[in-house]
Amino acid sequence: KQLPNLAQQLFTDSLNGARTSIEGDLNNHATKAAQDLRKASREAMQAAQSIREETKALDWKHAFMTVGAVLGACMLLVLGATLLIPSLDDAAERRATVKELNNAGGALQTANCEGELCARVMTKQCGFGSSKDYCVLDLKD
Structure with missing residues (x-):
């Protein structure tokens, strides 16, 4: 049990x-x-x-x-x-130089040659100056 x-x-x-x-x-x-x-x-x-x-x-x-x-x-x-x-002084100096050259006797022919100021010269009339690097300008008549 x-x-x-x-x-x-x-x-x-x-x-x-x-x-x-x-x-x-x-x-x-x-x-x-x-x-x-x-x-x-x-x-x-x-x-x-x-x-x-x-x-x-x-x-x-x-x-x-x-x-x-x-x-x-x-x-x-x-x-x-x-x-x-270029500064304003440089630009004014360049203009004065061109004006002086133009007043020196005849109009100077200038151009921009690859960023440089160029002038027309007579290449057959070069060799002047102490360093022989001056040429006669070819002025416009």
């Missing part, structure tokens, strides 16, 4: 032991998973903060590079204008 009760009691004890063991294992796994999630959350927050800091630093670098490029381009324009465009 007691055998069925004893079997039922053993089965119930076994079931309760298994349930307790499973619940303990689940609690251990849940605790470990929660710890892992907290750690991953902290690491994600640190990564987000690092990204914010790098973004701020990159904004300054980008602004510095942009301002530097604009200033460099302006400096190149000013330098190019200084070197390539």
Whole structure:
């Protein structure tokens, strides 16, 4: 008579032991998973903060590079204008020289020869001056 009760009691004890063991294992796994999630959350927050800091630093670098490029381009324009465009004094001096030559006796024929001022000369009447590099001008009549 007691055998069925004893079997039922053993089965119930076994079931309760298994349930307790499973619940303990689940609690251990849940605790470990929660710890892992907290750690991953902290690491994600640190990564987000690092990204914010790098973004701020990159904004300054980008602004510095942009301002530097604009200033460099302006400096190149000013330098190019200084070197390539003749000054007002140079232009006035050239006009005075041409006017003086025209007043010296006849109209001087001048031209622009690849960016240089050229004058018409008689090539067969050259070799004058101490360095022999003067020629007689061929004036318009």
